[in-house]
Amino acid sequence: MNEKPEKLIDKKGLRLDGRKADELRPVKIEVGILPNADGSAYIEHGKNKILAAAFGPREMHPKHLSRPDRMVLRCRYHMAPFSVGERKSPAPSRREIELSKVIRESLEPAVFVEYYPRTGVDVFIEVLQADGGTRCASITAASLALADAGIPMRDIVVACAAGKVEDKVVLDLFDTEDKVGSADVPVAFMPNLNAVTLLQMDGILTPDEFEKAVSMAIDGCKKIYELQKEALKTKYMLLEAEEEVEE
Amino acid sequence: MNEKPEKLIDKKGLRLDGRKADELRPVKIEVGILPNADGSAYIEHGKNKILAAAFGPREMHPKHLSRPDRMVLRCRYHMAPFSVGERKSPAPSRREIELSKVIRESLEPAVFVEYYPRTGVDVFIEVLQADGGTRCASITAASLALADAGIPMRDIVVACAAGKVEDKVVLDLFDTEDKVGSADVPVAFMPNLNAVTLLQMDGILTPDEFEKAVSMAIDGCKKIYELQKEALKTKYMLLEAEEEVEE
Amino acid sequence: MNEKPEKLIDKKGLRLDGRKADELRPVKIEVGILPNADGSAYIEHGKNKILAAAFGPREMHPKHLSRPDRMVLRCRYHMAPFSVGERKSPAPSRREIELSKVIRESLEPAVFVEYYPRTGVDVFIEVLQADGGTRCASITAASLALADAGIPMRDIVVACAAGKVEDKVVLDLFDTEDKVGSADVPVAFMPNLNAVTLLQMDGILTPDEFEKAVSMAIDGCKKIYELQKEALKTKYMLLEAEEEVEE
Amino acid sequence: MSSLVTRVKLKQIEQLIEKGKRLDGRGLTDYREIKIEQGVIEKAEGSARVLMGKTEVLVGVKIETGTPFPDTPDDGVMTVNAELVPLASPDFEPGPPDENSIELARIVDRGIRESHAIDTAKLCITSGKKVFVVFVDVYVLNHDGNLIDASALAAVAALMNTKMPNYEVKDDEVIIKQGYTPLPMTSHPITVTLGKINDKLIVDPWLEEEQVIDARLTMAFNDDGNICAIQKGCAGYFTQQQILEGMKLAKEKATELRKKLKW
Amino acid sequence: MSSLVTRVKLKQIEQLIEKGKRLDGRGLTDYREIKIEQGVIEKAEGSARVLMGKTEVLVGVKIETGTPFPDTPDDGVMTVNAELVPLASPDFEPGPPDENSIELARIVDRGIRESHAIDTAKLCITSGKKVFVVFVDVYVLNHDGNLIDASALAAVAALMNTKMPNYEVKDDEVIIKQGYTPLPMTSHPITVTLGKINDKLIVDPWLEEEQVIDARLTMAFNDDGNICAIQKGCAGYFTQQQILEGMKLAKEKATELRKKLKW
């Protein structure tokens, strides 16, 4: 289980899962799949399987957290105990608390928080299976959940990582690359506003490599953005179809 | 300490503590023994020693838990660290949290909750010594604590278990029988309303055995009910005697 | 590290750190060193290094803890993880919770709590390095933090311990003496009111030894009190100097 | 929900039930449509997703090595945990397990444990020292009522789907080898929950019904039709007669449900 | 309690005390009636119940094996815990120990520990590896004031009642044998609490008095009359003179209380 692979990139420049350096993993997105949430989305990004739901705008509990001039966005990123190799305790880890914060701060620039003063919106993210890059896939899904809930937004937020594996800058690292590779740069992006809303890095990169990684990640974001739009369209087409049937 | 007894029932059909299959352990009940509680009761059921106290009807804390149309009943079942073989941490265990819930739900059908809207009643149960069947003895005592506090009730709740030991359905299992035996069926009962307010089971029973166990447990309840009434009477006779003295 | 010294007091009657029986460790006090606090003080008492800050009088959170007829004093004594030999978890220990209580109760007699009804004052104490006698040094500093915050007070509280080391009553035990010695008697004192506001003891003392220890501790308090007054003066002289410059 | 709405809904549900009908069109003793999907979480040792109407539960099983309990040195360990994650319902809040999730976990646990569904003796690696620990994590993804039956069913389906790592013991060390064997199971407990409204019993109460039922009766049955766990719930009661009636009804439904589990 | 009621009560109590009297008829230096019952929890290794007026405290002692602290490898371990369970007073709430129960536990602990009441060296099984751990659990059943003295007395009485299992060590394993021996004790600390009202000292303040006293002084004494623990409490003060006076008074009362413990 813990044997490290000898080569992460083969002679043809292909990665362990057969991808080229700048190739995304397969991404599948569905919008509006949780009946009880105001908005929701499900994403399979590689082997990552993640659910996101949005509740609101609604009254804040506790009340003293509400703000007279804006909506308050809250976010919880949480991993299912069975989502990772060794069972994870369901109590939130320090990592989950940090990620909840940076994910919230990656979504907030897209939301017109001033539209619904005194209210709150809660975004709940559950990672059902993790395979590297969960925070990016979570943002991609959470942003759709917000849109599905009808929260007014400037843009959709989409996220993707690039990184460095065996001296090569590559797109969208999966679990093994993430652990054995030498750097990971998750990026969240608003395509229409050309704005980076999440940027983190661990590992070591030269300034040039970093520049290349950011570019590559943003390109990845743009591709996933197309899938987001399609998923939203599918949902609305289904809705329209239902409405026609009802009429 | 951990040696399992060879036979739980001897050739004469008698159990380890000398009882017949349908015989209760000795039960001793006292009502109104805690000066600071609004109502209280103490029960010795076999070697179980349990105190129950009721506080209320009183203002709820926190207020938002109160209900405009009814009284809220809360219940805490708690074991003293020294009540069991191996010291128990005083922090509530998952078992204690579950039992607090089922005990509350066994008492609530007896209480006229609509009489005191916006108020709360707290029932606190402390198991000082445990010997099998603590939840039943707790209910028997807690119901008297409520009555002693003057909470209006439809009926007294009384509880007793039956179970299966060496292929025989028997009444009121004590600790060793509970652990080594093959099934335990705790039942709470309102004698005048002929209503079962708690029913649980673990172990394995055929449907016929189950039917027999429920009957036997209800018969046990009816016997303990007589002791409850007597304990209440004793308390009130003492009160009257005191009042006469005071006059 | 854990070798116990053979003799705590040498033939000349001197202690491990060269002090005489009734001699204090060096004490250095500064007032008003934390810019964000309403009042603050820093003390080095031997190798103890302790910061105290006072915030208030201010609105209480949560509100229901405020009192209509008085100010509420709260106090937290806390040790930095690196302040002691083996790293201390930052979560408050039972010892820290007890000390927070007795320190609060040693300061409260000096405070005119009736001057600011419905408000609260918080005293926060951080032990940065501990070397025996932290609770006393904490009180000495906390009392100055309150004064520096302008909280109206009857008197300054000052604290010092005496104890028993190798059959001798000595003043102001440091860490090794505290651990190896046979008794420790921390005392807090209001010099002008001649009032003892903290008194604890562990170890074993005869009544005569106890009487002597209390006297010695009070004498120690009086000496530290002079240093407290000087530290306050220094602060106010600095303030006046600043004001003159500003004019 | 306000008590007025509750009373209006109670009235409506009661009137329907008098006629043998339910709000969602089912008969009194019908389950909602049930879908079981196994192996949905490839990285877990076992998993299953159950849809019961709109109620959706995912169960993941993880297997690790650990120490046995002192009083059962030759038995593996099984623990059940349930999370009512907040995306499943506006009524669920993030935080440590409350009494509802603890009760849910313990009912699911009881059904599996008391029926000896898992052959724990086969999970022992070194007596008293090392055994396999089976973590059963119940994850409620959408709450539309009767979480107990959906969770219990998903748990058994996930266990049936669980693969154990092959291993050998060398010098007191456990060495994980290639390949898997199925988790050793000896029974497949099925849990059935009934609700009581107006002295009528209904099967599989959904969310709207749960808000108005007097009381709940949950029974788990073994492969041979014997009872292995019971839990009465809610602040109402059952007569002795209703319990026996309910037991027969639940037994029938358990047989029906068991057919959905292929093995 | 409202501050008005407190002030009225304070006045009343003060006036009585000026005349050497108390609300409940006692003299200033009298304890309330004390009853000690040992062995009330048969399943615990030791136990005692103390009634001090209407204040009621139950202490149970459990003995288990555990590891010694690294710096005292040859000593058994003793821990004291106190629970202010909510049935004892409307002012007690369920939840983790607050500062009051922690202070109570630590005062009781200090009296026992500093007086070397338990001969911990005799609790060592294997140096540095295995020792007996003595859990002293203080359970307050009714709070009518002066919980400290009642708890400390019940703790010592429970320890005197405590039986240790016989054992032998075979191949590094502890084997529990038939029979018991008493817990080895070397002293019997007695704890006495005084209250100060209007510069007068009173013994054993009860609930109504506790609400109005300026300050509290608790002292524990060893069999030989030496002091082994002190704790000043409440937001008031004592003069040096009052402390010495209080010490003499407390010493007398300790001798009196000690007679209630038979050994």
Added chain:
Amino acid sequence: MSSLVTRVKLKQIEQLIEKGKRLDGRGLTDYREIKIEQGVIEKAEGSARVLMGKTEVLVGVKIETGTPFPDTPDDGVMTVNAELVPLASPDFEPGPPDENSIELARIVDRGIRESHAIDTAKLCITSGKKVFVVFVDVYVLNHDGNLIDASALAAVAALMNTKMPNYEVKDDEVIIKQGYTPLPMTSHPITVTLGKINDKLIVDPWLEEEQVIDARLTMAFNDDGNICAIQKGCAGYFTQQQILEGMKLAKEKATELRKKLKW
């Protein structure tokens, strides 16, 4: 702070920044005055105090022995914890770490860990069994903004000041010997934080600026000028161009800051 005050202050800060000025007189890319003092806590294995303007952070390092993580049996362990103790700011409350202190600790941790500042291989005592554990505790004593840079700088300064006990292993026991050696370090990461206001980048935002900045960008650099950690913060964004600009600015400032660390 009320939103009105915030808006007025934002206006004022923006107008100044347009002119290349700041409220406290600094230029846009200036750090506040920095003082570093090492060895301030003699009893800790390492310590350092950093003043960055009025922001004050104390870091203490403790070294203990412990077990390595199973997947890195030959590496010592490093953990970072940050406490926003309440005396540092009226906005800090006592209690367990919140998201701000956790984020702070994790950013400091990342800088040290990813740059391989500590040569953890040299902290291994017995492979897979015993290693040194390095506890880095960040203690914020006064909060006047940019806690990240001050904490990261104090952490590196404290590690540079850290002494490891000499030891030998005898029969599987670690014996601590006389004397110390310095903690083995291979790099000295420097962390630089920028703020964005009105599309302008400023270095080392202090408290008043922090309340109005759109977004925060933190970058850590290794001795050789490579990047070893990044964290974007706050609810705003950066353009790709701003990020690259920011990276160059931060790299320069890191070189400047590094000179303050003597080694």
